[in-house]
Amino acid sequence: PTLPDPSLTGVLAVQKQAMAAGAPGALTRIDSGATVHKLSMGKADRAAGTVMDADRRFRVGSVSKSFTTVVLMQLVAEGRLDLDAPANDYLPRALPDDRITVRHLLSHRSGLWDYTNDMFYHTVPGFESVRNKVFTYQELIDLSTAHAPANEPGAAYSYSNTNFVVLGQMIEHITGLPMATQYEQRIFKPLGLRNTSYVHPRTTLTGSYARGYVRDDDTTLPLVDSTEQTVSWAQSAGAVISSSSDLNRFFAAVVTGKLLAPEQLREMMSMVPVNADGTQSYGLGLRGRELSCGVTVYGHTGTVQGYYTYAFTTADGKRRMTSMANTSNNGTVNSILGGTLEAAFCGTDPT
Numbered sequence: 001p002t003l004p005d006p007s008l009t010g011v012l013a014v015q016k017q018a019m020a021a022g023a024p025g026a027l028t029r030i031d032s033g034a035t036v037h038k039l040s041m042g043k044a045d046r047a048a049g050t051v052m053d054a055d056r057r058f059r060v061g062s063v064s065k066s067f068t069t070v071v072l073m074q075l076v077a078e079g080r081l082d083l084d085a086p087a088n089d090y091l092p093r094a095l096p097d098d099r100i101t102v103r104h105l106l107s108h109r110s111g112l113w114d115y116t117n118d119m120f121y122h123t124v125p126g127f128e129s130v131r132n133k134v135f136t137y138q139e140l141i142d143l144s145t146a147h148a149p150a151n152e153p154g155a156a157y158s159y160s161n162t163n164f165v166v167l168g169q170m171i172e173h174i175t176g177l178p179m180a181t182q183y184e185q186r187i188f189k190p191l192g193l194r195n196t197s198y199v200h201p202r203t204t205l206t207g208s209y210a211r212g213y214v215r216d217d218d219t220t221l222p223l224v225d226s227t228e229q230t231v232s233w234a235q236s237a238g239a240v241i242s243s244s245s246d247l248n249r250f251f252a253a254v255v256t257g258k259l260l261a262p263e264q265l266r267e268m269m270s271m272v273p274v275n276a277d278g279t280q281s282y283g284l285g286l287r288g289r290e291l292s293c294g295v296t297v298y299g300h301t302g303t304v305q306g307y308y309t310y311a312f313t314t315a316d317g318k319r320r321m322t323s324m325a326n327t328s329n330n331g332t333v334n335s336i337l338g339g340t341l342e343a344a345f346c347g348t349d350p351t
């Protein structure tokens, strides 16, 4: 089906509402065939008064999970591991349950507890206590396995950062190479993603970037500048830095088979509904969203201190959109920002 034209007034209205709800700034980039739309407003740096623009780099949070999945699925294609084998076959230290498979990890069905539930129970104190910390994968996994699992392996979808920390440890254990090298050699370089990097545990962003501001649980307190952090609490689950143009190029490359062989792409895009009305689904390190105009888009969302991200593409890669608001711990902003999907793919304006 041909898509309605994007509604640029709709994107601007969503961004305006996100700022009214507390975001210092917002950006959106839509690539529709050869046409590019770049829309931004507000501030990239509150203290300096620097205005936002759509080319700035930012922390993408869990959009990183789709990058980690591509590396893992390339290893599957190379015969280095089997999706339905026990994860313990490929790890330096066994998880408590041998029944957890590689596929369970990629689809958030392992039941492994998400250690960030405890780590960030109190948002700003939790963040301040880890922002300069460097964790090993094993330290994070041990934080998780100190808790009972959320479900039996394969029995339910329960999103957990732990799954993609285990996958990062697995990839490094199998290949003997750091994730940074894998991302660079298998994705960033081949696609020419010049605004994308994995600099863990370095805390600084380079080039032109947006600063991020996390809101305190006490919303009467000022925003906290959370731009500089190691993101070591997430690593292969959330530490990639990128830009709207690079994320649009990445997801178009994924769905058009530039990075994965047909079999692995089919597996990655095999979506399972994760909400009551089936409009939200999860495949392997990939989210699916069915929109009001009947189109399903594929990509990932991200929430990291100071940054909300939506990065999605149509199945044929012809239209893709990335939007970002530079605040977090503000659910209203996050759900408002999700309105850029309807504007970009269905041409609708927010109510």
Ligand SMILES: CC1(C)S[C@@H]2[C@H](NC(=O)CCCC[C@H](NC(=O)C[NH3+])C(=O)[O-])C(=O)N2[C@H]1C(=O)[O-]
Pocket (backbone or CB within 6 Å): 060, 061, 062, 063, 116, 120, 121, 122, 123, 124, 126, 159, 161, 214, 238, 301, 302, 303, 304, 305, 306, 328, 329, 330
């Ligand atoms: C499933 C999600 C939403 S959470 C998961 C991951 N982000 C995190 O786990 C960070 C959680 C703490 C973020 C922090 N919140 C608190 O501290 C709350 N007390 C804030 O808002 O700055 C990511 O990214 N994913 C999102 C995703 O996949 O969309």
